[in-house]
């Protein structure tokens with residue numbers, strides 16, 4: 001697999017920097033307050049993507065959990081969820097052409113590929129990448145924060161849409177219109193930090209009739225709530241919500257990367 005040229009940005013990103021009112025056409029416009037978080041991906045040439053890593057592992061956070069899967073983790077995220085376990089993907093990455101990425105996915109083999117991040121929808125070239133992978137016969141999963149419009153996503157791609165809870169610290173970022181776009185092949189995923197998050201999420205599930213429209217998966221922020229406790233809450237709710245555990249944190253060291 002080609003490695004591409006490496007870029008990184010070690011700046012303390014807790015300091016908001018005004019980078020101007022315009023955003024390059026190769027990335028999605030986001031609120032000015034968070035533009036500085038896009039700097040690692042702003043420098044890339046048109047027709048490329050900034051990739052943090054491409055690797056093969058076991059899918060762990062969808063109804064495809066347990067299956068071997070190739071992951072393409074793209075660099076950059078404009079959110080800062082309190083439980084985020086991939087902060088290394090905020091800044092570190094290599095610029096790669098779509099050909100290099102597709103070749104890398106094919107080299108690792110298998111039919112299942114997940115595009116993740118970071119927030120993969122920030123880089124607009126992710127759309128032709130997903131289309132090329134679907135054209136090649138891959139089952140393509142897209143894991144997204146729920147804060148970016150999913151309308152442009154190729155309909156063959158299965159969207160795993162996060163809903164950010166109050167406990168994540170990013171509930172204000174939810175783009176609620178995305179819930180109207182969900183198809184039966186998509187999935188909703190909610191990571192819960194406490195009982196308050198659970199009650200909040202159940203209210204969203206009921207009001208938007210989500211369990212009638214696609215699979216809904218609840219999991220816990222690692223170490224915040226026990227899966228056993230969540231199991232009790234789900235049974236108590238009477239809703240057909242799927243309990244999910246972060247498989248890779250059970251199978252490997254919870255701090256391990258590239259698994």
Ligand code: SF4
Pocket residue numbers: 077078079080081083084085086087117118119145
């Ligand atoms: S959206 Fe995902 S990658 Fe971004 S901060 Fe939240 S958990 Fe981390």
